[in-house]
Amino acid sequence: MSPVVVVLAAIASYFVGTIPSAIVVARTKGVDITTFGSGNPGASNVARALGWKYGSIVFAIDAAKGAIPAAIFLGDRPIAYVCGAFAILGHLFPITRKFKGGKGVATGAGLLLPLHPLFMIICAITWISLMKLTKKASIASIVVVPLPIIMIALSKKPTWEVFAFVGIALLIEVRHVSNIKRLLSGSENTLDVKK
Numbered sequence: 001m002s003p004v005v006v007v008l009a010a011i012a013s014y015f016v017g018t019i020p021s022a023i024v025v026a027r028t029k030g031v032d033i034t035t036f037g038s039g040n041p042g043a044s045n046v047a048r049a050l051g052w053k054y055g056s057i058v059f060a061i062d063a064a065k066g067a068i069p070a071a072i073f074l075g076d077r078p079i080a081y082v083c084g085a086f087a088i089l090g091h092l093f094p095i096t097r098k099f100k101g102g103k104g105v106a107t108g109a110g111l112l113l114p115l116h117p118l119f120m121i122i123c124a125i126t127w128i129s130l131m132k133l134t135k136k137a138s139i140a141s142i143v144v145v146p147l148p149i150i151m152i153a154l155s156k157k158p159t160w161e162v163f164a165f166v167g168i169a170l171l172i173e174v175r176h177v178s179n180i181k182r183l184l185s186g187s188e189n190t191l192d193v194k195k
Helices: 003-017 021-027 043-050 052-072 077-092 105-115 117-134 137-144 147-154 159-174 177-185
Strands: none
Touching: 003 052, 003 077, 021 043, 021 052, 043 052, 052 077, 052 105, 077 105, 077 159, 105 117, 105 159, 117 137, 117 147, 137 177, 147 159
């Protein structure tokens, strides 16, 4: 594939990632999600503010931001990874919002879906189980993010795929530093979801 096409695809994926789904969905219900709960424009905070229905809508959109760019280039896995990673970067650091975005878990899950669907299902089940057990979405996310690395390594996929997910996982984990600090201080929000 032409380097120019790859660069253009990466840039397009980045801007797909910047779509502020949580902000838009919450705004339809008169809520500024950046001032509610954790202030994070993500599915968990929307679920906390408006209930699982709206949180699920945000999760689906955010996941699609990672899944669609990767799926388009699935025939060339390195390019699929590049485009998915740029979509995650767009979600984490959107130029349209002064580089203040979400945590990247849903968009990362979206990237995982076309590349390793079984691993994505395992991660989703693990996340839901941990969230129900701890009542904290951050704990579930922090624990689940490294799982794809382990599963990809154990499944004997190409080494570059392992390192690709190490980079993606580090990006997402770095965005959870504030959550880790709140967990250590005992001030982290629980995921008390409206019905």
